[in-house]
Amino acid sequence: MIRLLALVLSCLLWANTAGAVEPFTIRDIRVEGLQRISEGTIYNYLPLDRGDQLTPANARSAIRELYRTGFFQDVSLAREGNILVINVQERPAIANVSLSGNKAIKEEELRRVMFDIGLSEGEVFDRLVLDRLSQELVKQYYSQGRYAVNVDTRVTELERNRVRVAIVIDEGDVAEIRHINIVGNETFTDKDIRKEFEADIKPFWKFWSKEGQYSREKLSGDMEKLRSYYLDRGYVDFNIESTQVSIGPEKQDIYITANVVEGDVYGVDEVQITGDLVIDEGTLRRLIITQPGEIFSRKKVEQSVENITAILANIGYAFANVNPITDVDRDNRLVSINFFVDPGKRVYIRRIQFVGNSKTKDEVLRREMRQMEGAWFSQSAIDRSRVRMQRLTYFETVEMETPAVPGTDDQVDVIVTVSERPAGSFTVGLGYSQVQGLIASLSIQQDNFIGSGKRLGLGISHSKIISSLNITYNNPYWTDEGVSRGFFMRYQEFDQGAANISTFTSSEWALGMNFGVPITEVDYLRSGLGYRNSQLNIGRFQTECAEFDEEGNCLRFEFVLVPSPGDPLSASLDANGDGVLSPDEREFDVLDWSLSWSRDSRNHFLNPTRGSAQTLTLQTALPGSTRQYYKISYRGAKYWPIWAGLVFSVRGNLGYGDSYDSYDKDSLATPIDIEVPIGDCDPSDLMRLDTGLPFYEHFYSGGVRDLRGYDDNTLGPKDAFCRSVGGDFKVAGGMELAIPTPFAAGSGTRIALFVDTGYVYENIKAFEASKLRGSFGLSVTWEAPIGPIVISYAFPFNDQPGDRTEDLQFSFGTTF
Incomplete structure (x- = not known):
């Protein structure tokens, strides 16, 4: 109405102004009132020129054309002799546009809307354009269900015919659904029908959720779900007659009513x-x-x-x-x-193109493709290619499109768009673990070395348990067939006592190489050969005479290591039975060979929602090693998506080891002479002499990453002082229900309900199901910049006197 009135007044003004000028021949044209706009701009739009006859008709036309430019808020014509005088009053220019109060919609998006409408710095100010922008912003917020939004526009006049525009937005809260009423449903209840609704009444306990927030898009989708609910159950004539949405007086409450007609149930006659x-x-x-x-x-x-x-x-x-x-x-x-x-025409692939891989070479992506150029199109091969790339650690996202080749009906291209994540890191940092304490680390890691997909790493870490230096290299495609090759060197010093293990320390250096061969798309075979030298500092010091005179008097004493009382580990090293642990008895050379099979069908390497991962490993110390033994271990996990982002998973971990040399048969070591442990642990867990698998290769159980609710490495066989010594046989497993992250959705954050169980036994013959410990609780894992942060709160069950339990456990930071 206002715009119509303005148009009528403008027409009357043109008529009066034009009518006031008597017809004459224009000898010259002069423009007055210009500030920023040049005369040339006026002449470009003016439908008059020197020598033209000015009439009321073309005078009105001239005024109309100048108004249409939008540059002027007033135009009038006058005559001075035969000179046409054009008097104009320019509209003010926009000096500045400020936005405030917007949080739900980013400023970049709002400024894009402003630019499209024509309100931006340097443009001519038009009140109608500002009003149109205000209406558009309200419309944008309405689409989000923010019906209480208020857009306040403030215009401040400045010098030199300029204005400052301030747009102050009070977004308000998103309106929430308070009631949904479905009228006409006789067969099914409202509760059954609304199970799949996206826009539903939010339960009071989901205070963080956006489930109850209303939007037109959600309602439209839910009405389609309602229609599908009935059509999937045979109601062919089902119809939604009407949908009414009403808003409360405060514009915060939404009430929805849907009127439906169910109809009859239909069966299938012929297919x-x-x-x-x-x-x-x-x-x-x-x-x-x-x-x-x-x-x-x-x-x-x-x-x-x-x-x-x-x-x-x-x-x-x-x-x-x-x-x-x-x-x-x-x-x-x-x-x-x-x-x-x-079926249409059979289609083949013309070209595969990669986009977004600024660091990664094309060949690294191409070798993961299972869809080949020149081959027939295969959707399953494309899907498999996407999964393989998503499992690489240096891509954030992987998208694939198959557009048709223009001008053909039997060719398509495959366009692979990737978003790279940083594959390299140089980290100097600190971490903390309840077991290791303060962890200082320096690491240089490159998972995608110079874009080749090769992995190169150097790591140094130090804590109260372990100090280590690692150098690793791996080429996942040593050959074009996908055979991998890797090398490693390692030196570490390990304090077992600080890790809740029977007191001894060790130092070890190792080197080796490994190869991997793909068997199928998800199966992999790996083999490695390495050498390790380990030195153990175990037992207690005791003075003994190193030199006697002729009369049997001691001339010189020396310190020697002897088995510690009550320690079955140090006792087992006294192979010659002389009561002294010589350096040869505490040093071990191991020629290590390993063979493993793995199967990984997970859809994501970090937080999978479906698929499985399994690894079966055989590790053995070959003949020629100080001790000959073998270890067999299995790890497996299976993931199932359930509903609404929930993911159920089960996992298992089995380990068994034994020796195959004659060490135990030939050993003269003496078992510890203690029947009841000094402490409150279970006497049946007392180990008197370590046999079978060497104790420095034992399995352990307990901890935030193993069996939550129990202190790290504390379950299983004990020495005479109830310190854990590990065992030859390990059983562990658990279940988890991963819950969608309520406050921040992201692939690096995970919340889960869990149930854990497990135990370590002296050997496989000692297995008793009644000894299995268990726990249940809640865990949170976050892949933070400093490394993974793991927090769990557990409630142990079937725990026994002497078990070291911990309800709250956590660790953060990372080491090599």
């Missing part, structure tokens, strides 16, 4: 397959999951279409169309279905 059947009809029929005699289900029909389309896409028919044609017999309440198959 046919017609069209160009490039695959045997019998094969296609096995892909159809809806059968005659069943209740009609649109979901089953759509799944059947997807099954047929998928198998056609895997043999090159990328643009296959399967159209389910239904014939509804309302008299008998039956539906006949005809799946009409139009």
Whole structure:
């Protein structure tokens, strides 16, 4: 109405101004009132020139054209002799536009809207444009369900005919759904129908959730889910007659009413397959999951279409169309279905293009592709290629598109778009673990060395338990067939006592190489050969005479290490039975060979939601080593997506080891002479002499990354002072239910409910299920910049007197 009134007044003004000028021949034109706009701009828009006859008609036309430029808020014509005088008053220029109060919509997005409408710095100010912007911003917030939004525009006049525009936004809260009423549903309850709704009433305990927030898009999607709910259960004539949405007086509460007509239940009469059947009809029929005699289900029909389309896409028919044609017999309440198959032309891949890999070489991505150039299109090969790339640690996201090649109907390109994450790091930092205490680390790690996909690393760390230096190298594609090769060198000093293990320290240096061979897309075989030299500092010092005179008097004493009382580990090293632990008895050379099989079908390397990961490893000390032994271990985990972002997983961990030399048979070591441990641990866990697998290769249990709720490495066999000594046989497992992160969604954050169980036994013959310890609780894992932060709160069960339990456990930081 205001704009219409302004237009009428402008027309009257033009008429009066034009009518006030008598017709004459224009000898010259002069413009007055200009400040920023040049005369040349006026002449470009002016439909008059020197020598023209000025009439009321073309005078009105001239004024109209100058108004249309939007540069002026007043235009008038005057005459001085035969000179046409154009008097103008320019609109002010916008000197500055400020935004405040916006949080839900980023400033970049709002400024893009402002630019599209025509309100930006340097532009001519127009009040109507400002009003239109205000309406558009309100519309943007309404789309988010913020109906209490208020957009206040303030214009301040400045010198030199300029203005400052301030846009102050009070976003308000998102309106929440307070009530949903479905009218007309007689067969199903509101609760059943609304289970899959995205816009639903938020439970009071989900205070962090956006579940109850309203938006038109959510409501539209939920109405389609409502329709699908009935169509999937045979209600072919189901109809939503109307949907009403009302807003409370404070614009914070939403009330929704949907009026529905259910209709009757229909069954399936006949199922046919017609069209160009490039695959045997019998094969296609096995892909159809809806059968005659069943209740009609649109979901089953759509799944059947997807099954047929998928198998056609895997043999090159990328643009296959399967159209389910239904014939509804309302008299008998039956539906006949005809799946009409139009495979289209068989398509092959012209070119594979990679985008976004500024650091990573094309060949690194290309070797992960299972879809080849020049080959027939295969959707399964493309999907598998995407999963393989997502499992690489140096890509944040991987997207694949298959656009048709222009001008052809049988070719497509594959465009792979990746977002790279930093693959290299130089870190000097601190961490803390309840077991290791303060951890100081220096690490240089490059998982994608010069874009080749090779891994190179140098790590130095120090804590009260372990000090280590590591150098690693791995080439995952040593050969074009995918055979990997790696090398490592390591030196470490380990204080077992600080790790809750029977008191001894060790120093070790090692080097080796390994190879990996892919067997299938998800199966991998690895083998490694290495050498280790370990020296143990174990036992207690005792003075002994090193030199006697002729009369048997001691001339010189020396310190020697002897087995510690009550320590079965040091006792087992006294192989010659002389009561002294010589340097030769405390030094071990190991020629280590390992063979492992792994299977990894997880959809993401960090936080998987489906798939499994399994590893079976055989490690053995070859003949020629100081001790000959073997270790067999298995680790496995399986993930299932359940509902609404919940992921259920189970895991298992088994370990067993033994010696195959004659050390135990030939040893003269004496078991400790203690029947009851000095402490409150279980007497049945007392180990009197370590046999079988050497104790420096034992398995251990307990801790935040193993069996939560128990102190690290404290479960299992004990020495005479109830200190853990580990064992030859380990059993562990658990279940987890991963919950969607309430406050911050991200691939690096994970919250889970867990149940853990496990124990370590002296040997496999000592296994007793009743000794298995357990715990349940809540864990939080966050991949922070300083390394993984792990926090768990556990409630142990089946714990026994003497067990060292911990309800709250955590660690942060990382070491090599």
